[in-house]
Every structure is written in C-alpha cells, then in structure tokens.
Amino acid sequence: MHTHVTFSWRAFVKPLLAAAGLAMIMPSNASAQDLLKRVKNAVQSEVERQVEQEARDAARCALNGSNCRPNGTGQQSASGGGEGGGGGGGKGDHPLITPYQGSVLEREDRQDFTDYNRVIGMDQKRQAVVQRVEGRLTKLLYRNPEGRSTLELERNYKSALAARGFRIDYDKGGIVHWMGDIRKYNGMTAYGQDVRYFTGKLKYNNGTAYVSILVYREGSGFGRTNIHVLETADMDVGMVGVDPSAMAADLERDGQINLQGIYFDTGNYALKPESDPALDNVEALMRLQPQLRLTIIGHTDSTGDPRRNRRLSLDRATSVRNSLISRGVAPDRLSVVGMGSEQPIATNSTADGRANNRRVMLVRQ
Template sequence: MHIFILIFLSLILPTTSVYAGDMQGSRDHPEIPRVAGSEIIGFEYNEYDAANFLKADASTKITLVNPEGKRTRILYLAKAGDKPLMVQKNYATALRQLGNANEIYSCKNTGCNRHLLATTFWTRDTMVPTEGLTHPFYLLGFSHTFTSPAYRYIDVTTDSARYHVGVSAVVIAANNSNKKFRERTVMLVEILEVSNFEATLEFVDASEMQQQIGESGHVALYGIQFDHDKATLRPESNETITEIVKALKSDSALQLYVVGHTDDVGSLTYNQDLSLKRANSVVKSLVAAGIEDSRLTALGVGPAAPVSSNDTETGRAKNRRVELVKQRTVD
C-alpha cells in the first residue's frame, strides 16, 4: 500500500518532532500524516466541540453536518508546486490506509461552491488561530481570495476509533493581501474523533437483541446514530437497522416500542420533541425495510430515563440512545 502514496506527493508520518516553520504549539494529528514538505501555519485543538463538514443530501443540495467529539483543525502551507488535487489524492490514500474509509462528499474546481467553502470554514468566528499571516481573514475569508478549490469529507472507522475528516485545499489568489503565500496551496484539515465511539462499538446483532428483550424486556442500541441535533439517521446506522429487521422477521409476534432518549443539554420540551422525531425516523426506516407499522410504536422520553450521569460527556453519550422495548401481548 505504501507504494501508492509514493506515486503522488508522499506523506510523512507524524512524529513528536517539531518541523521547521511550524506554528509554535502546533502539531500533526497522531493518526493523519501531513503532505511531505508542508508546514503548519494555523492550529486549534478542542477536547470537545462540534465540527463542520459539507455533504450533499438526496436532492444534491449541500448541507452542513456537525458531529461532536475531539476536534483538531490544522492549516498547512504546501511546498511550492503542490496543487490541490494532488494534495487530495494523498489524503484520500492515507485515510484508506488508516481504516475503513467512506467518502461522504467531494468536489473540485468549478464543482465546488467557493462562497460556501469560505463562509463555512473561514469566517471571523470560525477561522483557526494562525501564525505568519498579515491578514488572516483575507486568506480564505472571501471566495475571490483563492482559486482551484478541492474539498473532500471522509468518515474513517478503525478498530479503536471513528474519525470524520474534512480536507479543503485551495490555491491562494495572486492578488491576496497575504503576499508571501500568493499562488501557494494551503490545506485546511479538520479531524473530529467521535468521543462516544466506545458506546457505538457495542454492536448488537439480531440474536443478542432477542436475548436481551427476552430477559429484560428491552435492549439499548448505540449503533443507531443521528446527525447532530437532528433526526436524520447516519449511514453507519444501517447495520443495526438491518439486525432489528432480522429480529422482527424471525419473531412475527414481537411488537416493539421504539424509544428515543437524549441527554439533558437544552430544554426539556426540545429534547422530548427531538427524541420522538428520532424514534419516528427509526420506525420509518424499519417500515421501509418491510416491517408492518402496526408492530411498532414510536415514543420519545427526552432525558427522563438516563443510564448515566449527565455531568460528563461520557455519561451524556450513554444517555443518547434508542431502546427497543417489548410491548405486552394482549390475549
């Protein structure tokens, strides 16, 4: 696999060493290598934050998704001669080597909405702290300050972690007010490590669902994931949905309450409404897979039935879940 990287620009593995020219206090992400010859001119790390990634919905409209977790943003200046598409090839290859990589969205050149890229990733409120820039906002803050954009958003699952990675690579315009960076390629790399990945790893197959429902009357599912503050099911939920369908088809008498749960961040009314909408999304997905809607009842209880403390993010992650609860059969 390493041979393929060398075909392009090659990447260098992150180390604890500080590279010449790197912003003071910055560092590579421990799992995502930099393109060889590049240097860090902007950096920000947050132990817990919501990230920004672009994707296309079913109607091809570009939307923003905001998963939460450990967030790293790095602004790299590529070496002279490197181009955005070449850079993107390297990152795509590196992410495939890291784990199971699923490309969610990508665009290049005229296929990218340059105004959207600028307003999503580099406003006065969203730009990362930088070093060596005379006018940081003008580097990427307007669509006319850069050319040849290429963007890629990839979800990567490894044996021990799940990462959302967005790479925005552009050429700084020849008339940019940051003179020393004119006509050079910069890469804004955003990495979000899902903080509750340990919970999502608790995959429950159909037989385990049946066993837990038979023993305790319910089963908690962490493999069902939603977009941040929305009821939209993420693609990684499909495997668990498939197992629910198997369990229901193997026991035609089984009827379930599909119960949505949230943490207690936000108002009670908001969380109750969100939990019900999420439960309904699961029900709709199961019905679309061939399960009779008469066997399913959606309920939303918001934060009313926690399984852990809401005082920590680890606890809140455990409280955000969907449960299947067996309905009593009336004789």
Template structure:
C-alpha cells in the same frame, strides 16, 4: 555606497529572519495523531472544538459530521518543494486507504473520507487552494454531544412533571435516515425505565429536525424517526396503547438554525405527556 550596501544587507537579513519566524508552526499547535502533514508545510492556524458540526457542501449523503472537530491550516514554507492539488489529495487519499478508510469524495483539490474502527467513526476533509501552497485538514471524531441534562429516568420524569415534556438528545440516526442507531440504547433503556416506573404515564413521541433540506422531506423524516422510537420502546416491553408518534419537522426549534450548533440542538426527539 558601502554604508548603503551594509544597510541593504542588514535589511535583507532582518526581513529573512522575520519571514522564517512567520513560517513556523503556530504556538501550541500540532499535527493530528491520525494524519500528519505533507513535508515542507507549517501550521498557520489550528482550531480545536470539543463538539461542533461540519456540513459539507460537496456531498449529499453523510454530509453532516458531528463530534470533536480539529481544523488545521497548512501553508508551504518559502523555498520548499511545491505540490499540486492532485498530489496533496492523493497523499491523503493513500494515507486514508492504509488505515482501511472509505473514500466519500475525491476530486482535483477536495477529499472527503471516513474511517471506522472499534465502533468509532472519524470523518476527514482535505481542501487545497492557492495552487497547492495552502490546504486545510478537517478531522471530525464523531461522538454524542454531552447533554446539559444527564439522560436518566429521574431527569426525564422531572422534565415531564415540571413542563409536561422533555427533550432527548441521546437518540441517534444517520443523516436522512430513520433507523434508530445502536448507540441510542442508553436513552431507550431510560425511557423504558421511566414508563415502567410510572405505569399510568402515556407519551407522545415527537420527532424534530433542523431547517436543512426540503420541508416536506423533513416532516416525513421526523414522523418516521418518532415512529422508529415508538417501535423500539414497544420491542422493550412498553404497551403500544401508551405511545403515539408524531413529527413536526423544523416547526418547533429550541435554538436558531443559523448556526450548526443550533441545528444540532433542534434535531431531537421530545417526550410529551399524553392525557
């Protein structure tokens, strides 16, 4: 009987040790410097990607976030104080408000928010589940995707000379909008330089979208975006007769629309030589 008791005690000790070891932060993981964890939770998983796309199924506007993505899964340690869904959400909601952030969505177990500072936009998603024993924090620090080809007049000219067209990924719009964003200035300036260096060159400016949303809306949006780019070029001294805008919506993808990264590549403006 004594041997059995000792064996049981040893088993409990070993099981407890293993369980505690499993409740430590995943090796190499750490809290995001912007927002920390709720006390009593450990990091069970962490994923960091230099550039990725997160599409929220919970909101209809500002629901596509692109940039550096950090996903941290938190789990409650055994014996720690338990938190309800609403406690988890309110904790992060208050933290965001202290950083002068804007709440995009706040429900029982889901929070979406954004923080704008020094022209940088950071999006935040918190989703709690398993009665509050687990929750996921996603932080997307918006930044342009690093293009495979540097956006300059020389590379643009090379693409047009060799293929008759070139894709430009440095022109930015808000989701569902057609106004050219200020951070597009570098790309616009290089297109202007290209046209001034080649006074005989005429261009179709063609807008492209991914397959998300309604086809008719995407066709309209791609046309409006292309027209906005033409307008920006004219405002920078290019003759209107040298430019013509058009939109083809999702009809000419360069990658599969089955992945978020593919969708990001398909959302683009192309310059096509016009004769």
C-alpha cells in the same frame, strides 16, 4: 514595516568545512583551490535562495495574520516517507495525519470538547448539508508545497487515511460555487478555482475520528490544505443513527432502518433533547435525497395495555414526524404508523429485549 528573517547557517557551514578539509589532503593545490571555490559559490547561491524564500514567506505571513508562522520559525514538516506520507513532525500536527512533505503549519485551533458541523453533501440549492458531531476538535491549516497540484495532495491524503481504515462519506471537487457555505459552517479557508474536499471517518483511540480535508489552489499557484479532525470519546453505537450516508446505504439495501438515538421517557411521547443529533441527520438525509419519502413506524414493548401501547407508538412516530417538519422536511414526504407491541424483534421477558423492541423504524415508501 520591517520583517525580521531568521536563518540557520549550520547546514551550509558543514559542507564548506568538509570541502576545506578535502582541499588540504588533495595532491594538486590548483585542484583543491578550484574545488573550494566551487563549494563556496554553491553555498553562497543556496544561502541567497533561502534568504529570499524566507523573506517572501515572512511577508506572506504578515499579510495573513499573526497566527501565520514563517517557514524559518514555524512548523516546517520534516522529510520522511514517500510523496504521500512524508512530512510532518511539527508539534502542531495531528498524530492521525502526517501532512504532505514540504507543507508548513500556519494556524491551529484545538478544543477538548465542542460540537462541529461536518459538511457531508450539497442540496439542490447548492447549500451545504451538515452533520453535527461532538468531541475533541482539531483544526489545522497548512501552506501547500510549491509545484504540487490539489489532485496530487488530495490523493496522497486519501491513500494515507485509507491505509488506516478510513471510509469516505462525501467527496467533491470543483466546489467553488459553495465553498463560502463551507466557511460559514465549519470555518475552513477556501479561495481560488481549484478546490477539492472530502470527509469520512475511521476507528481511532477506542472511538471514532471524523476527518474532513479541503485543499485549494489560487490562480497565482499559492494554496493551502485544511485538516479538521473530530474525535468522539467512545465508539459510536449504531452508526446508522448518526451518519446520513450510512442511513442512505441501509435504506438502499434493506428499504428500512432502525433509527438509533431516539429517546422518550417511559410512557411518554415527547422527544428528549438528546434525540436532536439523530433527527438532524434524518433531515440531512432528506435534503440529500429530495425524492425520498419515508414512513415512520413506532414500536413498543409488551408492557401494559396493548391498545394504549398502539396509541403511544403512533404518538411517538408523530413526534418524530413533527420534529422533522420543524427542521424543514415537507409534510407530504412523511407518514406515520403505530404498531404497538405487535412486531417484536426480541424477547419481552428481559430488560434488554424490551429495550430493543422499543424503537422507531424508517421505511422507504
């Protein structure tokens, strides 16, 4: 197999020409010739170094697959900023995140609308706990600059994102024991022993951006950074209902949460399919906290017969319990109560008030 190496001479011709011009105006011919000779030697040395680097990169890309972009023809990140934010500029970069200076984009995958399994934790069996989110997905894979540790790369990405209001939901280093599970769920590339991962979210373009970053380094020193960004179309309403980490925080603070994203038809206790994301995240919460036990309390508005409303609220709470059990939650960790319309949190004289009163609460036992 022959590898074609592309190389730009322009950057090295300029200093050579400048030195030649300087030599013409120097008073000492010997000094001028000496300067010109030194510049030529320096340029030749740099050219040889760059050609050797290009050959190594091209060979590595050939081994890694057709999507890999050698340094000479790919999206080499431009210099800019300091250690943390400098880099990027390649057309494949995501506008939210500037890659670390010296990183090279090797692979990208973009989908206008799809679902994505965001890894938000690890259960007692060392299996990934995931949150399913939907929206515009960008997956980027960068080759790390030489001589940079995973800790340095990770901290710089965190700092840059924090400046934009990023909130970390899950942060884990030394995840070699379950990185294969990460690949299964979200397709991140991860090899070697030095692996760091974090995920979180921030407000972005009138919506929410979920960002997951995994940095790894192999024993040979070679490494990559995975950057996955899932953008929702609209600002998430009731983040407690879609985010296990926020649910856990509210339970810890208040002992209960109003579970958003649970849907029933009027007068019916069968869960609608659009309730699945909220239920998936309750199941994820239960896996993250294996000692947690919950009471599921159903509430209705005051429309109709009070006895029928109490029964309907109990049936709805039972539907939520059964759905969680079908997802793997142990039955003895869940109990149900139906309150009917006895505990309103808003007026029943308006449509909005009645909608607020129809709810499902999760209460820590």
